Amino acid sequence: MTRSISRLAAAVLAALVFVSPARAQVSTGRIDVTIEDESGGRLPGVAVELSGPFAETQISDATGQTHFVNLPVGTYTVKLTLTGFTPYTSTSVLVESGSSTALDAKMKVAGTTETIDVVAVSPVVDVRRDTTTTNISLEEMQNLPTPRDPWAALHTVPAVYADRVNVGGSETGRQSNFNGKGAQGTDNTWTLDGVPVTDVGDNLVRPRLANGGSPFYYDVDMLREMAVRTGGGDAQSPTAGVQVNMVLRKGENLPHASARYFLAGNNLQSDNLTPDLAAALGSAGAGGGNRTDGFQDYGFDLGGPLLKDNIWIWGSYGMMHNNLLALDGSPDDIDLSSRALKVEGRLKPSVRGNLAYFFNEKTENGRDAGPLRARETTWQQSGPSRYVKGEGNFSTRQLFASVRAAYVDAGFTLVPTSGIFRDYYFDDGGVAHNSYYSHATSRPQHFLGGDASYFRGINEVRFGVGYRTTTANTQQNWPASHLVASWEGYPNMLVQVARDYNSYTTARYIDAFATDTLSLGRVTLTAGVRYDRQSSSLGRSSVQAVPGFEQLLPAVTAVPLDNVFTWSNLTPRVSATLAVDESRKTVVRGSYAMFASQLPGSLAAFVSPIQYAYAYYNAVDRNGDGTAQQSEVLLNQGLQGFSGFDPRNPSSGTSINQVGQGVKAPITNELAVGFDRELAAAFGVSATVTYRRMQDLLWTPLIGVTQANYVRTATLTGTAPEVGAYNVPLYALQATAVPPGGGMVMTNRPGYHQQFMGLEIAATKRLSKRWNGRVAFSTGNWREYFDDPSSAILDPTPAPAPSPSRPFAGPQVSGDPVVRQAAGSGKTSVFMVAPGYQFVANAAYVARWGIDIAASVVTREGYVEPFFQSDVATGDPLGHKTVMIVTHADDHRLPSVTTFDVRGGKTFTFGGTRLAADFDVFNLLNSGTILARQYDVRLTGPTGFGQTLEVMNPRIARIGVRFFF
Numbered sequence: 001m002t003r004s005i006s007r008l009a010a011a012v013l014a015a016l017v018f019v020s021p022a023r024a025q026v027s028t029g030r031i032d033v034t035i036e037d038e039s040g041g042r043l044p045g046v047a048v049e050l051s052g053p054f055a056e057t058q059i060s061d062a063t064g065q066t067h068f069v070n071l072p073v074g075t076y077t078v079k080l081t082l083t084g085f086t087p088y089t090s091t092s093v094l095v096e097s098g099s100s101t102a103l104d105a106k107m108k109v110a111g112t113t114e115t116i117d118v119v120a121v122s123p124v125v126d127v128r129r130d131t132t133t134t135n136i137s138l139e140e141m142q143n144l145p146t147p148r149d150p151w152a153a154l155h156t157v158p159a160v161y162a163d164r165v166n167v168g169g170s171e172t173g174r175q176s177n178f179n180g181k182g183a184q185g186t187d188n189t190w191t192l193d194g195v196p197v198t199d200v201g202d203n204l205v206r207p208r209l210a211n212g213g214s215p216f217y218y219d220v221d222m223l224r225e226m227a228v229r230t231g232g233g234d235a236q237s238p239t240a241g242v243q244v245n246m247v248l249r250k251g252e253n254l255p256h257a258s259a260r261y262f263l264a265g266n267n268l269q270s271d272n273l274t275p276d277l278a279a280a281l282g283s284a285g286a287g288g289g290n291r292t293d294g295f296q297d298y299g300f301d302l303g304g305p306l307l308k309d310n311i312w313i314w315g316s317y318g319m320m321h322n323n324l325l326a327l328d329g330s331p332d333d334i335d336l337s338s339r340a341l342k343v344e345g346r347l348k349p350s351v352r353g354n355l356a357y358f359f360n361e362k363t364e365n366g367r368d369a370g371p372l373r374a375r376e377t378t379w380q381q382s383g384p385s386r387y388v389k390g391e392g393n394f395s396t397r398q399l400f401a402s403v404r405a406a407y408v409d410a411g412f413t414l415v416p417t418s419g420i421f422r423d424y425y426f427d428d429g430g431v432a433h434n435s436y437y438s439h440a441t442s443r444p445q446h447f448l449g450g451d452a453s454y455f456r457g458i459n460e461v462r463f464g465v466g467y468r469t470t471t472a473n474t475q476q477n478w479p480a481s482h483l484v485a486s487w488e489g490y491p492n493m494l495v496q497v498a499r500d501y502n503s504y505t506t507a508r509y510i511d512a513f514a515t516d517t518l519s520l521g522r523v524t525l526t527a528g529v530r531y532d533r534q535s536s537s538l539g540r541s542s543v544q545a546v547p548g549f550e551q552l553l554p555a556v557t558a559v560p561l562d563n564v565f566t567w568s569n570l571t572p573r574v575s576a577t578l579a580v581d582e583s584r585k586t587v588v589r590g591s592y593a594m595f596a597s598q599l600p601g602s603l604a605a606f607v608s609p610i611q612y613a614y615a616y617y618n619a620v621d622r623n624g625d626g627t628a629q630q631s632e633v634l635l636n637q638g639l640q641g642f643s644g645f646d647p648r649n650p651s652s653g654t655s656i657n658q659v660g661q662g663v664k665a666p667i668t669n670e671l672a673v674g675f676d677r678e679l680a681a682a683f684g685v686s687a688t689v690t691y692r693r694m695q696d697l698l699w700t701p702l703i704g705v706t707q708a709n710y711v712r713t714a715t716l717t718g719t720a721p722e723v724g725a726y727n728v729p730l731y732a733l734q735a736t737a738v739p740p741g742g743g744m745v746m747t748n749r750p751g752y753h754q755q756f757m758g759l760e761i762a763a764t765k766r767l768s769k770r771w772n773g774r775v776a777f778s779t780g781n782w783r784e785y786f787d788d789p790s791s792a793i794l795d796p797t798p799a800p801a802p803s804p805s806r807p808f809a810g811p812q813v814s815g816d817p818v819v820r821q822a823a824g825s826g827k828t829s830v831f832m833v834a835p836g837y838q839f840v841a842n843a844a845y846v847a848r849w850g851i852d853i854a855a856s857v858v859t860r861e862g863y864v865e866p867f868f869q870s871d872v873a874t875g876d877p878l879g880h881k882t883v884m885i886v887t888h889a890d891d892h893r894l895p896s897v898t899t900f901d902v903r904g905g906k907t908f909t910f911g912g913t914r915l916a917a918d919f920d921v922f923n924l925l926n927s928g929t930i931l932a933r934q935y936d937v938r939l940t941g942p943t944g945f946g947q948t949l950e951v952m953n954p955r956i957a958r959i960g961v962r963f964f965f
Contacts, residue, residue, distance in 0.1 A: 028194065028247075029095035030069045032128075033103045035060050035080060043082060043107060052076035052093075053252050055309065056349060058397065062457070069400045069453050070393060071095045073137075073225045073247055080105055088115040094122040094766065096135040097227040097247050102127055102584070122766045124684035125587050125676045128517070128524050130575035131232030132672065132688050132760070134158065138249070139767065140774070141220045142962070143844045144854050145901040145920040148220050148262070148297060150246065151176040155858055156840045157228045158760035158778035159690075160242055163822035163830045165897055165931060167953035168264060168922030169295050173322050173334035173362065174825040175213055179832065180230045180242040182692050182756025182782040183668065185820065187241030187598050188212030193248050193356055195389050195406040196238075200507060200601030201443040201472040211600040212241060215385050215410030215443065216360045219318035219338040221260060221299060224249045231672055231690055233575035233591030235513040235528030236451070236464075240595035240668035240692065248356060250342050251312030255304030257965055262918075264295040264958040265323075272928035272954035282942050287329025289928070289951045294323040295958070299338075309346070316340045326826070327950060330369035330378070337361050350395045358387040367414065368826040370950070371943045376418035377436040383412030401452040411442035420477065423627045425485035425493070429941035430934070433626060435479035437498075445470045451513075458519045462528075465512040470601040473541075476501040476612075482546045485628040488871060491621040494640065494880070495628045499546050499553040499613040504539035507601030515573070522579035530573065534599035534665070535566045543610050548630045554651050556609050564604035565746075567665040569596035585678040590671075597666040606700075606746055607655045611644030612804065616879055641879020643805050646741030656740060658703055660747030666697045682766035687759070694754040700744040700807045701794045702733070709737035710795055713875040716883055720937045721946055722892060723867050726885040731797045732876035742878045744807070751788025754818055756834070757781045765843075773843030782834035786814040797874065798884040800866035800935070801831060805879065811866065811889045819866060819889045829932040829949050833890055835861035846907075852916065854903040862894035867935045885937065894931065897952065900924045905960075918960035926955040 031050070035043045042064030049057045053074035058066040073095055080088040085107040095101055101123045108115060134157045146152060152166040154176065162176035179185055189198045189212070199213040220226075229243040237243060273281070273289045299318030306313050322334040337360070344354040361384040369378045389406040416436040424434040451464030477500045478484070484496040515528030538561040546553040575591035618634045621627070639647060646656050674688035710731040719725045758780035765773045786792045799809035801821035811819060822830035837860065844854035866889040871880045886892065905918040932950040939945055 028070045029073060029097055029099045029101065030067065030071055031076065031078065031093060031095060031101045031103060033060070033066045033068075033078060033105065035064045035105050035107060037085070037107055038109070043085075046080050046082045046107070049079040049081070050076055051079075053250065061397070061455075067455055067460070070402055072250055073097050078103055080107060082107060084110050086110055086112050086114050088117075090117040090121055092118060092121060096123055096137075097225050097245060098131065098133050098229065099123040099135065100126050100128040122682055124682060124764065124766065125585060125678045127577055127579050127584055127587055129577060129587070129589060129676065130526055130591055131229050131234050131237065132690070133227055133229045133232070134762075136226040136228070138221075138224055140842070141223070141226070143852070144842050144856050145903040145922065146856065147172055147922070150218050150220065150226055150244070151178070153226055154178055154228065154242070154244070156774075156776070156842065157230065158762055158776040158838070158840070159230055159758050159780055160228065161832065161835050161838060161860060163827050163832055165899060165952055167899060168292065168901070168920070168956045168958055169322055170290065170292055170324065170953040172320065173217060173336050173364065177820070177822045177824065177827065177832070178242060179820060179834070181240070181690055181758055181780065182694060182754060182818070182834070183239070183241040184597060184666070184697075185241075186211035186600055187239040189239060189241055189243045189598065190214045191243070191245045192216070192358065192387060193246070193389060194391070195387075195404055195447055195449070196468060197387065197408050197445065198598070199410065199443060200470050200598070201441055201474070211598070214244070215408060216358070216387070217336050217338070217362055218246060218360070219299060219316070219320070219336075221258065221301060221318060222248060222316045222338060222340050231593070231670055233526065233528070233573040233593045235515045235530045235573045237593070237595070238511065238532070239598045240670060241598070248340060248342055248358070249301060249303065249314055249316070250344060251303035251305065251314035253305050253308055253312070257300065257302040258963060259300035260298060260960065260962045262295070262297040262958055262960040264292060264956055266291065266293050268957040268959070270926050270955040272923075272926045273951065274928060277928065277948065277951070281327070281948060285327055285948075287325045287327060290327050290953050291325040292323070292953060292956055293325050293331065294321065296321045311343070311345045314342045326370040327948070328371045330366060330373075330375045332366035332369040332378070333364065335363045351393070353390070353392040356387070356389040360385050362412070366417070370826045372431050372829075372949065373826070374431060374433050376434060377424060377432040378417045379414040379436065380417055381412055381414050385410040398455045399452065401450065403450040404447070405449070406447040408445040408447070410444070411440075414439040416479065420479040423480040423483050423485070425627045426487060427626070427941070428487045428490055428939065429943040430936060430939045431943055437479060438477045439475070441472060441474040443470065443472045460517040460519075461515070462517075463512075463514040466510065468509040470507045471505070472602045473504050474502070474602070481548065481630065483628045483630070483633070485619060485621070485626070486871070491624070493619040493621055493628055494871065495617045495619040495633055497546060497549050497553060497615040497617065499645070500543045501612050502541040502543050502610055503558070503602065503605040503608055504541045505536060505602040505604045506539060507534065507536045507599065509534050509599075522582075522584065524577045526575045528573045530571045531569070532571070532596055533566070533568045535563045536599055536601060536604040537562045538564055538604040538608055541608070541610060549615070552615055552647060552650055553613060553645065557653065558608040558610050559653070561604065561607065564607055564659060565599060565663065567596065567599055569665050571596055587676045589675070590673045593670045595668040595670065597668070599665065607657050607659060609653050609655045611656065613644035614642065615639060615647065616641040641877070643742060643879065646743070648740065656743035658743065658745045660745050663698070663747050664696060666694060666748070668692055668694045682768040683764070685761070685763045687761045690756070690758045692756040694756070696748040697752065697754065698746060699749040700746050703739035703743045703745045705733065705737050705739065705794065707790050707793055707796065709734050716869065716872060716885065718869075718885070718937065720867065720885070723885055723937075728798065728883055728885055729796070730872065730874040730883065731795055732874045733795070733878060735877050738877050750791040752784070752786055752792035754782065754784045770847075771843060771845040773841070775841045776839070778838045779836055780834040781836070782818045783815055784818050786812065789814070797881055799882050800868045800884045800889065803882060806881065811884055813888060816888050817864075817890050819864065827932070829934065831864050831866050831889070833864050837861055850907040850909065852903065852905040852907060852918070856901045857899065859896060859898040862896050863931070864890045865892040865894060865933065865935055867892065867937065869937045871938060894933070895929050897929050897931070898925070898927060913963070913965040916962040916964070918962065920958040920960065921955065922958065923953065923955045927952055928954065
């Protein structure tokens with residue numbers, strides 16, 4: 001850069017030193033206008049007037065260009081005027097979040113007819129593109145037969161796969177676990193209107209991970225657009241994970257409003273259980289399969305000017321009732337309510353700002369209902385979440401700066417349906433009975449952020465710095481006497497004596513980025529660097545002793561510890577694009593990016609003396625109530641295992657766990673190459689090949705223990721349907737090598753890496769000539785490699801996936817796929833690997849007489865079936881193990897999953913208003929695909945080994961009415 005550019009960048013950077021960029025902020029887009037005369041010469045001094053969702057006027061620079069950045073998503077009109085030339089107007093310039101729309105205009109000399117271009121200008125081919133992003137517009141979410149759920153929309157994004165199938169709303173109100181391109185689930189991020197709101201509340205040693213989730217549920221009618229980024233070289237992208245960006249609607253000069261009502265239910269639903277499947281399910285399928293008992297979705301929004309051209313307001317209200325039935329007929333009733341308000345103002349053309357408020361509340365009666373959770377063990381969930389944001393935007397001819405501040409108040413509670421007065425137990429089929437534990441968490445966030453763009457000639461410099469804090473306060477309480485029994489050939493039981501849990505953690509995130517983009521004719525070069533400093537600290541908390549076991553599990557207090565984990569990373573990003581032809585309709589592109597992983601905010605809880613602590617004993621149920629009383633615990637047989645505390649020094653106020661020296665953030669290196677081609681107006685195709693290598697991944701081996709400390713003790717043998725005969729070697733830790741309390745150390749995994757290779761091909765047709773559509777195909781291969789097995793594998797005993805007691809375990813076969821076990825909302829029997837194929841297609845057509853026709857199809861490879869046996873005694877002093885009994889986790893798979901949805905409707909027009917009547921049919925083919933089974937050969941009965949636990953919801957119709965003006 002020139003010296004003047006450097007001075008200006010430094011000055012603005014200093015002005016923003018206490019504010020942060022919106023991490024992966026892609027809630028807005030831009031229009032880049034290039035103006036030439038008829039001979040091809042650039043025209044400076046042209047007045048460029050922008051109108052639409054936002055109005056602004058600029059003067060073209062010496063290169064004949066103007067740049068309108070940070071534009072709200074929508075359709076704009078661009079008008080050009082210059083003395084001596086005929087005006088030029090383009091009436092349909094589309095802006096998408098995170099995209100650049102290039103408008104190339106040729107002005108004619110005065111005396112000729114004014115040029116009015118009504119052909120839609122859209123970013124089908126973006127010559128500045130340095131990311132892989134899928135934009136899902138409000139029109140797509142409204143006009144296609146979709147479940148009206150952002151997590152369902154993620155299923156339509158190439159290379160993104162999730163743990164559930166949403167048939168017409170059957171999963172709406174539940175968050176999916178999802179992955180993309182080999183990224184860790186904890187690296188997924190969410191932003192709302194440019195503000196990071198990612199939930200980083202839980203710690204890594206629990207199966208229910210909030211890291212990478214959203215603190216909100218969303219009413220899709222409140223969203224102008226949803227942009228999903230899965231990779232690329234933009235230095236603003238914080239991680240390699242899936243970055244989901246939600247953009248709220250806004251008020252404009254033209255008043256607008258909409259209202260809707262949708263209805264579905266059992267009387268509009270088919271039956272998809274075959275006679276054989278119904279007979280096999282028996283009592284477990286008493287409800288006739290997974291079904292929707294009732295569904296209602298209604299709401300409205302209204303926006304317009306308070307003071308035309310200066311102040312605008314928009315507000316929205318939405319409500320959804322979703323009454324579901326699990327496979328066994330147990331009800332799970334979900335209510336979602338949402339409210340939003342946005343006020344925008346313009347002090348003068350160069351100074352504008354907005355205030356936004358979003359409120360969301362979820363209540364659920366019967367959470368986790370299903371064959372493995374008897375009705376009395378389900379939860380009642382509640383918890384409102386709030387979001388308040390203020391934003392200011394400032395611009396000159398060459399500089400645009402944006403500053404944002406926000407507060408997020410999130411959290412929820414899980415209360416057992418039958419209270420906390422009865423110990424619960426698991427029968428020989430793995431089914432829970434009686435009460436369950438309670439859980440409560442609050443997770444406030446504070447954010448202050450800013451970023452800027454500076455233009456000079458062929459250079460554009462972007463930069464920003466930032467600060468964000470997140471706090472998590474979590475309590476978990478066990479019912480009654482804190483004794484959890486698992487039947488092992490009833491009346492014999494294994495009893496888990498469990499202590500309550502409490503943690504308080506605070507995380508701080510400081511980040512900065514800077515990029516320089518050079519536009520050299522048909523070549524665009526971008527280089528950038530990103531800095532992240534992330535830390536997690538432990539606060540004070542305490543728990544009570546377990547009654548009757550005070551000596552073994554006494555009261556414990558955790559004292560504050562600052563900066564337990566601190567990660568600092570400097571990560572480079574570079575990208576290049578080449579417009580192959582003069583018309584810039586064909587672009588080839590490539591990028592390299594290094595990403596540092598997102599630090600889970602509650603990671604400091606790993607070294608708290610308060611852990612999820614359990615002591616295991618044998619017991620016999622003498623009174624026949626299924627549970628374990630203290631008098632039934634066979635204390636004379638001694639501990640059968642323990643976790644989370646040191647039985648030799650249980651009253652110690654220090655943690656059994658440690659942080660390894662020099663532990664650092666996991667790193668992902670990504671290479672991506674691709675091309676984009678505009679085949680016709682508003683129609684383009686693209687393809688991207690992505691390679692990633694993930695290294696320095698975190699793991700938690702036992703302190704001071706290596707693989708050499710494990711000895712082979714036995715062989716697990718048997719025969720099971722589908723599996724056949726199995727013969728698995730078992731290993732146990734030598735008693736002399738057991739660290740105090742079975743403590744673990746958090747460190748980077750040596751001799752180990754993961755690798756992802758994927759291809760995605762997409763075709764997009766913007767709305768023109770009465771139809772629009774999107775088709776995409778992706779294939780991915782995400783595998784793990786043990787470069788040094790003696791270092792990278794601790795316990796050689798194979799497991800289907802890591803677990804809280806053995807987080808260092810897994811299939812452990814070099815070159816095999818990475819397995820992720822789903823967690824939360826009743827999906828623990830789902831094991832995810834990257835699908836070998838995934839195909840998505842949707843289209844909508846407006847026929848004559850206002851007839852609307854639309855369809856959507858999604859198909860992907862089925863989940864894997866890593867058959868295993870639980871509670872295997874290997875002689876390990878830390879307890880029983882879950883052992884995988886197949887060689888490879890993907891030796892067996894469930895059937896592929898296909899959903900085919902259609903819509904027929906009619907739109908009535910009355911002056912400036914429209915009324916649409918919709919009739920949607922989901923799962924048109926009435927598929928009854930099995931989505932989860934019992935893979936544990938130890939379990940028996942209706943929910944025992946091989947039994948179906950979840951079936952795809954049957955065909956269901958939904959009736960809808962929508963009103964617009």
